[in-house]
Amino acid sequence: MLRGTRIVEIEALGPAPFAGMLFADLGADVIVVHRKQAAVPGAPQRSLLDRGKRSIALDLKNADDVAVLMRLVATADGLIEGFRPGVMERLGLGPEACLAANPRLVYGRMTGWGQHGPLAGAAGHDMNYIGLSGALWYASLPGEPPMAPPTLVGDIGGGALYLVIGMLAGIMNARASGEGSVVDAAIVDGSAHMMNLLMSLAQSGALAAERGQSLLDGPHWCRVYRTSDGGFISVQCVEPKFYALFLDRLDLTTDPQFTNQFDRELWQKLSNRLATIFAAKPRDEWATLFDGSDACVSPVLSPQEAALHPHMAARRSWLTVDGVLQAAAAPRFSGWEQKTPAKSPMRGEHDAEIRAGLPS
DSSP, X not given: OOTTOXXXXXXXXXXXXXXXXXXXXXXXXXXXXXXXXXXXXXXXXXXXXXXXXXXXXXXXXXXXXXXXXXXXXXTXXXXXXXXXXXXXXXXXXXXXXXXXXXXXXXXXXXXXXXXXXXXXXXXXXXXXXXXXXXXXXXXXXXXXXXXXXTTIIIIIIIXXXXXXXXXXXXXXXXXXXXXXXXXXXXXHHHHHHHTHHHHHHHTTTOOOSSTTSSTTXXXXXXXXXXXXXXXEEEEEOOSHHHHHHHHHHTTOTTOTTTTOTXXXXXXXXXXXXXXXXXXXSXXXXXXXXXXXXXXXXEEOOOHHHHHHSHHHHHHTOEEEETTEEEEOOSSOOTTSOOOOOOOOXXXXXXXXXXXXXSOO
């Protein structure tokens, strides 16, 4: 879909290379500018997040290498950088310099706190960003410390995906107007924006400020339960018709307490009862019981287990490439074959090829 689009990615951590990977998965020519030496000694020779990219190794403190990068920038539709504010400017590679070399360039900046604001220059990580943005608030059971899946809500959801969306919008605008732009993709902004679906529930009274009192974080029918073998089963039968099917499979249809699905006073007591019920059998036995039903119950699988599940296997959602388990490109497009991701390059593997294709 993005054939003919070129993205230059400056080597960084986490969400920035993930955004580059997504561009590459969608068919863009992504050239990652690696350091000549790995920042972390002993790091793997190839990174999963570099799959499908080409690599050139440059020292951005060397004037000759900076000149090579600027020639490369002149050929690009977009640039991705993931440093703290001011770092690229100190290297002479900030938006002003790059847009002077290529006025149509979309300059994508990936940070946690954004390019301005009191915390812009501070260190931080995924949990800090989503903690401050409000996105971590509902991520636990009542009385428990909030804990979200590592990196997914902040680095990837609020960060990398918003950077890609912003850059695609910028590229569309540049092709129509001839003018480039700077994309300020801050994880605090993106993860806060992701909260709007939940915040829309507040309009109907379905979202409470107190954790454990809302339809998606408090009820017995919206939880994960431990099974007898130490596994877990997820339950989220929100609509009454699905909740009825859930009760039917558990032979609880005639239980007078369970019939009051939306009685908040009963939620904790019924959660305790369900915890006892699910603890009596192993995970896969429960999965078999609910398999094929609309009761909205599914096992909690590890990535390795997910790769073997019949549904995920049928969609080829998980693949093993060069011995590395990884998720396939998403989303899918009609009329386009799902391809196995290209192998990740070695550091500087395409130096000669990339240099040969640069304008003089």
